[in-house]
Amino acid sequence: MKDSPLSTQPYKGTRDFFPEDMQLRSALFNRLRQVVSTYGYQEYDGPMLEPFELYASKTSDEIVNEQLYSFTDRGDRKVAMRPEMTPTLARMVAAKANNLPRPIRWFSIPNLWRYERPQKGRLREHWQLNVDILGPAAQDAELELLQVAIDLLRAFGANETHFEIQINHRELTNSLFNEVLQLNPEQRQAVARAIDKRDKITPEAFRELLVKAACHDEQIATIERFLHADLNEVANICPESSGLLKLQTLFELLTALGLSAYCSFSPTIMRGFDYYTGTVFEIYDRAPENRRALFGGGRYDNLVGMFGGEKIPGIGFGMGDVTLRDFLETHGLLPTLPPASQVLVGLFNADLKIPAYQLARDLRAAGLRVENILEPTKKMGKQFEVADKKGIPIVVMMGPDEHAEGCATVKHLASGHQEKAALGDLPALIQQLLA
RNA sequence: GUAGGUGUAGCCAAGUGGUUAAGGCGCCAGAUUGUGGCUCUGGUAUUCGCGGGUUCGAUUCCCGUCACUUACCCCA
Structure with a gap:
């Protein structure tokens, strides 16, 4: 590569979409749009710039402090390039909450920005399908959204041998941390973080993290037992948990619809967003060489209410274009594209x-x-x-x-x-x- | 921010301390002035990422730097 004053390379972590790339991107997005519309979801979009404060208290400290593109505009306003769509969605819903028939079924395919070192599956600019349903507090909303997620991947020819949805519930985790283990706030965070990365580290290293979080042996044993538990076993560990009941309801519904092969309970699913309050889930590629989260989401019951109006519970997920493409490539499921002209x-x-x-x-x-x-x-x-x-x-x-x-x-x-x-x-x- | 890998044409890529830097793909032109795919011929690198050093001589050795990439950190 020649080093000239003006480089032809795109900015770090961004991509040029030449016609060929653009054709694939459009083909993928259009198929996503098509599937989501079959459930009655409507497309929306918002500005790429938002007030900095929109993210300051709701997303997560790491994102806001280190990974947010932000600047001060000429009017001295602090502005951020959107790192995720859910706050914008919540803002827009809150703005019109009284006029929108429920439930609100919306989706969007925004480009999102995060300032970090690029690596496989993670760039600085990416596009992300966001699907959200707001209104219903019952598990039927989860059920519908998981169906959407399953159908999205099935639309590309994937099936239960290619991917799996792992589901957990914040209230269940909270029961474990607060009532059963009686952890203090710092411990909760440390233990959550340890559980989140457990699959990537050795059992000894995992145990060490727990010890470092000042967990005693009995607590560690309980955590280990919890992490290997199925829902029946969890009922013995956290018998009073409201989250457990909701998960049981959800899995009954999934089984009744014949979708249980796609879904499993996974006590290790944590998710980083602070605003999740209920069900959380991640979709994993089953291929050994690409074994990581394709996308994920969860329930956020307090987000819309932060704008001062009515509290409207919501649940949604985001699916990144980079990870989706990697997934399809791994399984040979990329669509073949027709020629531009006939x-x-x-x-x-x-x-x-x-x-x-x-x-x-x-x-x-x-x-x-x-x-x-x-x-x-x-x-x-x-x-x-x-x-x-x-x-x-x-x-x-x-x-x-x-x-x-x-x-x-x-x-x-x-x-x-x-x-x-x-x-x-x-x-x-x-x-x-x-x- | 930390650590590794890689930088030779639009892409893939061989190579050597010494006049002209293999090859393949692609692209352009011709063989073929009413017909493509096959074949053949020719054209496709004035800085071998950039800068410095060693040397009579560096694409090759050394140092620095930048870019890309993978992993870590963290995770949407």
Whole structure:
């Protein structure tokens, strides 16, 4: 790479989307949109800049202090580039809360920013599908959202062998920490952090973290027991937990809908956001080489209320475009993309330019995606080569003979089939060849 | 912020202390002036990331620096 005063490289942690990349991105996003709309979710968007304070108390200290792009504007206002969408969503919902029919089913695909060192699956700018439902306090909201999550991945051809949803509940964790273990606030944070990273470290290192958090042996034993427990066993450890009851309800519903193969209870799921109050979940890739969270979400019952109006409970998740792409790539599920054009209209010579352009216009009017050759000196062989290289399946050529007869020659490249047809018959003929 | 890996053309990539820096893909042109895919020919690097040092001579050795990348930290 040459080091010139102006680099052609995109800013660190961001990506250029050349047409090919953009086509894939649009294909992925459109499929996401399509699936989410089948549940009645409506798309929204908000500004990329928000008041700094929107994140200051609600997201998490780490994000605000170290990973937020922020600056002071000319009016001395402190502004931040959105690192996540949920606060914006909460703000927008709060602004119109009285006018919105419930439940509120919204989704968005915003670009989000975080200042950190890029690594696999994590860049500084990424796009994230956010799906949220606000209003219902019952587990039916969770049930619906998990269905959406499952269907999103199924829409790309994935199934329960490719991914798994791990579910936990903040109230259950709180029962364990407060009532059963009786931890103090610092211990709670340290233990939560240790549990969160438990899968990535050795059992000894995990135990060491707990000891460092001033846990005594009996507490450690309880934690270990909890982390290996299924829901029945959890009932013995935390018999009074409201979170346990909600999880039991949720899993009954999931089983009734035949979705239990996709979902499992996982006491290790923590999630970093401070605003989660209930169910939390993460979707994991089952592939050993890509074994990490694809995306996640949870219930936040107090977020909308922070804007002073009505408290509206909500639950949502965010799915990053980078991790989604990695997931699809890992399993060979990336969609194949169609060529930009279906038809290339050749140019025999400069005299037949206008007829060729008019022919292309007529084909477009018939609903076809058509591009013209614009260089009158390009040899016919080259013109066919262009079609071949761009993956355009059909070439239409009109030479002097055809033009005199009001015809054109249509060639289907893949089969080599070629035939002459009256101009009026071309659209039907081409549609037939494309089918 | 910490640690490793990598920087040779648009992409992949070989290579050597010594006149002209392999090869492949792609791209452009021609063989083929009414027809693509195959084949053949030619063209595609004035700084081998950048700067400095050692040397008669550095793309090659040394130092620095920057960029990319992976992991850690942290996690949306």
